Amino acid sequence: MTVPLYETVKRHITDAIAAGRYGPGAKLPSESELVNALSVSRMTVNRALRELTRDGVIIRVQGVGSFVNQARPNPNLAEVRDIRDIIAARGGRHACRVLAADTALLDADQADLFEDAIGVPVFHLLLLHFEDDRPLQLERRLVRRDFAPDLLSHDFTQASLFEILHAIAPISELEHVVEAALPDDEEIGNLAMPAGQPVLRIRRRTWVGHRVVTLGWLSHPGDRYRVAVRLRPEDIRAGQRA
Amino acid sequence: MTVPLYETVKRHITDAIAAGRYGPGAKLPSESELVNALSVSRMTVNRALRELTRDGVIIRVQGVGSFVNQARPNPNLAEVRDIRDIIAARGGRHACRVLAADTALLDADQADLFEDAIGVPVFHLLLLHFEDDRPLQLERRLVRRDFAPDLLSHDFTQASLFEILHAIAPISELEHVVEAALPDDEEIGNLAMPAGQPVLRIRRRTWVGHRVVTLGWLSHPGDRYRVAVRLRPEDIRAGQRA
DNA sequence: GAGTGGTCTAGACCACTTC
């Protein structure tokens, strides 16, 4: 069991939504129907649907059924989520193109952000993610070569960079810095930016242990992508706890 | 069964953590221990612990155990910080001008965000914050009149809106949504935006109890203002015994 | 009453870590 059954069930649903078989507000098959169709236990279906509910993909009403959520939730800045899941939650279909995958050495600015020396060897990746054939995210990444020596052997169009890196070691620390900026030439071309439109740019650093292992810039068309942070009561209470 | 069993189990754990019986990094009882101690099935314990993991309260490691997580989001964005504190932290001098302070009734879009009816009476504020005599933030706010009837009697150039509101009742929930946008006429004029430059706009909603009490838009010149989120999970093995 | 989701149980097999 490399991939859990409930993940397969989740993917089954999100794929169907992305394919347009269930539009916003449409009623999804009931739990028992899914149990029969997929030959899994009800608890497994239930877990899949429960997670989709928490991710904002569907809405469930007791005694009525499950429905595709019409609201498009904003990705949360306080977590790292696969761009594929984000697009799925928006009801779109994801595709990815690898624009560059090569090696480089850190320059002065990059070394500063890596909290390391100039010249540290890294991999350089440039990925373009599409939502329904429209570019939504330009992903520029630098990854320490000594952290993931086999990185370039992966197929980035299939498994997300996040999955690949997380399989090596879990992220111990995360930083997002968000800015509104005028797009540079690379962003204008790849994201097909209309003249004058700004980009929402997120600089992400991830740590494993006490070492910065990746540095990335995620650029999005300002008119089609927002990010959110929401604190629930538990978090606020926890934050005040001595 | 008014309250689900797994909620009771979650509560049992969080209460014990809050009471200090398990400090940051401390090892929690195993699933089987909890099954015996609380006389519930393992699936119920498992669900409780899984949700606590999702909420960031604990960290689980297969083959090892469950541990209290210290990783609390403490980002700029995940808290309500007074703009004068932010400017002070940047080394600047703060000043504030009140551009408008009047009353209004919610329109359809606003009512949607307030999760309430059209026509609910609110106060409307428009404040401009300066850093060293340059405008840095345009603050547009709507505040429920029934939450703060005396709001307009305050001097907003002296006490921040946050201080005034927090004195009435503590915030129970908070949401920030960040976007990059082209400035509207109001933003261009007040923020003295150079032609073509985007604004970084933060939409903030705050709850008291289960009611949205304020809705605001904080706009900043894109080239002079960024927001950051940083999460610091701690090393599991660093913290041992409570 | 039929159908839905919400929850719970008692057991099972597995992967992983530690000794």
Added chain:
DNA sequence: AAGTGGTCTAGACCACTCC
């Protein structure tokens, strides 16, 4: 080998909605 969490099953009872 022992203990841990990760997952899965086949049943069960319940609250709720709709007809």
